[in-house]
Amino acid sequence: MLDELKGIVKHSLLYGIGNWLRPMLAFLMIPIYYRKLDADVLGDYQILVLSVEVIGLIFGGRIEAAVSRFYFDRKDPDLARRVVATALGLILLVGTALFLLGYFLAPTLTWLFFERRGVMTFSSEQYTSFFHLVFFTLLLQLSSQVGAAYVRIKKRAFFFSVVSVGTLLLGLSLNILFVVVLEVGLTGILWSSVLTNLFLFGVYTWGVLRDIRPTFSVPDAKDLLAYGLPLVPGSVAYFLITFGDNFFLNEFRTPAEIGIYGLAYKFGILVSYAVTKPFMEFWRIRVYELYARGRVRLKQRRAVNYYSFCVIQVALLISLLIDEVIRVTKSTFWDAASIVPLLALGYVFAGLRLVFELGIHMKKQTKYSSYVTVASLVVNVSMNLLLIPRYGIHGAAVATLVTFVFMAVLALWFSERIFPIHYNVHRIVQLLLVAGGLYALSHFTGIRGWYKSVVKDLLIGFSFPLVLLLVGFYRKEERRIAGQAVRGILAWLRRKTPRSTRFEAR
DSSP states (O other): OHHHHHHHHHHHHHHHHHHHHHHHHHHHTHHHHHHHSOHHHHHHHHHHHHHHHHHHHHHHTTHHHHHHHHHTTOOSHHHHHHHHHHHHHHHHHHHHHHHHHHHHHHHHHHIIIIITTTOOSSOHHHHHHHHHHHHHHHHHHHHHHHHHHHHHHTTOHHHHHHHHHHHHHHHHHHHIIIIIISOOHHHHHHHHHHHHHHHHHHHHHHHHHTTSOOOOOHHHHHHHHHHHTTHHHHHHHHHHHHHHHHHHHHHHSOHHHHHHHHHHHHHHTHHIIIIIHHHHHHHHHHHHHHHHHTOOHHHHHHHHHHHHHHHHHHHHHHHHHHHHHGGGSOGGGGGGGGTHHHHHHHHHHHHHHHHHTHHHHHTTOTHHHHHHHHHHHHHHHHHHHHHHHHHTHHHHHHHHHHHHHHHHHHHHHHHHHHSOOOOOHHHHHHHHHHHHHHHHHHHHSOOOSHHHHHHHHHHHHHTHHHHHHHTTOSOHHHHHHHHHHHHHHHHHHHHHSOHHHHHHHO
């Protein structure tokens, strides 16, 4: 058990570096974007990007999701490599077709999202050129996904992290150049995205082609599409659940509110980037290996326990510190802080849905994943129509939270019937209750002063593991493992400390 936990932590941290660096660019640009640009410009940017991404999800076929599953199904290494080569060729064809389609549809999309309502920050010609850039970025993003999946399959976590560091530095440099130095605003942000994704496409494609000879297999393509296409409705539904509230805000409210909501979402979704994505990058591959050996149930149940603790801990810290952090922006964006805790909690449940659903994927019953998401989309649309016209961004945040809770419960219900794991749901509930109590305590103990507030919130947030110990949450085996881990860390520190230093300390 301890070895398995070490493997989860090691690979999750390595993949976590890469996943943390991706949103890190957005966070590093917050003081610039939200000081140099107006809320309506940032709202337009949200609509441009999201409208094109949903098209990519519809026609992308979720080919990258099928690569990992069929790679391990092919016992012959040559056949496994052929699956990856076929997936790369297939995604390049789809991406190119989407770019050409989007290039000619750009004027129509301009009318649909901007001209029709008469709320325009730029001219029609500018919006059309913006759509051209975003569709080219979509081509590069889709084409990079297979290479990224292959890196995870080969467990090249260090390479993944190095590429992410390079992407961060390139993106940061380009954004500063275009937004601060050249002051070209939204055009600069879009060109920065094009060049950054061009770099990713080149690196990941090279990572595939250095190992795999270009080839294309029609039977493999059919297998990939048969696995991936049933995921498309669910992926589109999940995208609309995640970002559809922006379209409702665009319809019923103002672009400025979309900009404020977009800032809040950057912090709420950080729960996913910090914990869920790095965990799933490793564990999704590992769980297929364990399933093939018939040893998956116990390890999956334990892994979900560890994951739940970590994701709730991070959500608690974000919720406690957000008031102080949001002050780096213009005062017009400060309302974003009030909805971040709702979004962060929502992404706790969104992550639980993903880990619960692994049983469905192990049995290759991917249609049930789409059932879960489409049903949740119905809930989400209903909540958005009910709450957003009246309550704006606060209604959108509540709709998001309710939807993700519903989604996690439904995914658990389906998964336990298709491949029973018998998760310790009561322990997850206990974690949520303790975290909620600490969040309430922070708000009842108001302290004046920015630095004092930060220190107070950090102390309360990091007391989470200790409070769990006091309420008897940990089991005997978990306390033993924690003791071994602490003793191992102390032994490592002693080995790294020079003897002279230890003698002087005495």
